[in-house]
Amino acid sequence: MAFPRHANHSGAAQNPAGLATGTLSIPELVANNIAEVAPAIASVFVFAAIVGAAGVGTPFVILIATIGFACHVNSTAEFSRVSPSAGFYATYCARAFGPRTGATIAGGYLLAMFVFYTAVFFQIGVWVNTVVQRSFSFDLPWWVAALVLEAIVMALLLRGVKISVLAAVSLFAIEATLLFVCAIAMLVTSWGHINGAGFNPANIKNGASGFGLGFVLAIFLFLGASGSSPLAEEARNPRRALPRAIWAATGAAFFIYLFMAWAMVVGLHGSPSRLAGAEFPFLGATIAAASPLQYLLYFAAFTSAVGVLFGTGNAGSRVLFNSARDGLFPELMTRVLPVRRTPWAAISIPIVLAMIATLIVGGLVGAGNAFNYTATLATDLFMVVFIVTNIATIPYFWRQHRDEFSWIRHFAVPILGVIAFGYPLYESVLPSQAPPYNWFGIAVIAAYAIAFFWALARGHQIGDMGTRLADDAPVPVAAR
Secondary structure, three states, rough: OOOOOOOOOOOOOOOOOOEOOOOHHHHHHHHHHHHHHHHHHHHHHHHHHHHHHHHHHHHHHOOOOOOHHHHHHHHHHHHHHHOOOOOOOHHHHHHHOOOHHHHHHHHHHHHHHHHHHHHHHHHHHHHHHHHHHHHHHHOOOHHHHHHHHHHHHHHHHOOHHHHOOOOOHHHHHHHHHHHHHHHHHHHHOOOOOOOOOHHHHHHHHOOHHHHHHHHHHHHHOOOHOOHHHHHEEEEEHHHHHHHHHHHHHHHHHHHHHHHHHHHHHHHHOOOOHHHHHHHOOOHHHHHHOOOOOOHHHHHHHHHHHHHHHHHHHHHHHHHHHHHHHOOOOHHHHOOOOOOOOOHHHHHHHHHHHHHHHHHHHHHHHHHHHHHHHHHHHHHHHHHHHHHHHHHHHHHHHHHHOOOOOOHHHHHHHHHHHHHHHHHHHHHHHHOOOOOOOOHHHHHHHHHHHHHHHHHHHHHHHOOOOOOOOHHHHEEEEEOO
């Protein structure tokens, strides 16, 4: 299947205004990716879940997860270089396997993003509740903070991509500085306990099972590293900017997470009981190093959580906007504000629905449990997208870009990516997992079945899926 550089989209829902093209520079895209990774809130919250699965071996699990994710980043960066698109994975897979596959991946990705939204809401709510309790001995309901902050973030997202990205970048600068202060304090005060125990696979709790679940949670750490790719139409020179932004953000996230995990294990003296006994091990290590530093970490994690809301809100809304423009969803999702050029419906409707889902699920199982469940399920759903995208790299570059086909970049590394995600996904969805994780395999199959049958139902309306690249963006506007 050949795809023209500038395609005729007569079958898709059209929007005469379009997005604000040419708005974001490479540094802004890199910083937006790192902000969406949200290293501070992840070091506090996700590290706790990984430690619960892998124990002292948490740094090793993160190291292997980084290598696995890098194999996937290779495919994402290569697709972004030749096919930059607001459709992101949907466009990539459609160009390799056809519109129906692209539409199925779009549906699966958006379902995963919806679950991811709810996980971040739980993160914020529980964290603010914890901070307020520790600081003022006041029990602020978790859902109050989640709803208030998300309403503020949604308002800024609607104000324009430039404003929201700059806000995310500013928040990241604050969190990164405070995070490193805490980690260095752990190493200084626990100097005599510095060793490489965290990188010994023998120290992984529960062996292969602990590694499998820990790997899935560790992948959750990196999900925002390519978050600027759906901003392809709003990027300057996207074919050059997006791959650089993806690799730079992945490298930065790798260094930050590995250093923080190692410092955490050292700060708790490599003790399995101390790690297991801490509700938030990174916070526990910070307090053990110097109790006043906990307040810096409180603030860093807060700014981090807000930053990831900006990143996920921008990324998910652009994929939904593009999928609707390609005929997969109602035309309402293609509506943009006339001046700011932001897709207001694609931003606000999913966020409001996610807020409602958060209140329901959190009320049923508790916000802390709900985060662990939604974070794991979202990652499982994303890993299917990653596996299919890695597979798509091989035939697409072989057929469409034979002159630059590389047996390493476009064959060997994508296969390693499939293996890197396939095994942990298998371990994560085994029926032998503790409830409710033992149902996640069925949930993943059901999600993609729904996406597939929805794509079938849309029929000829999705014929343009995968044909629209960022180069086709119709209305250039000045940066605002």
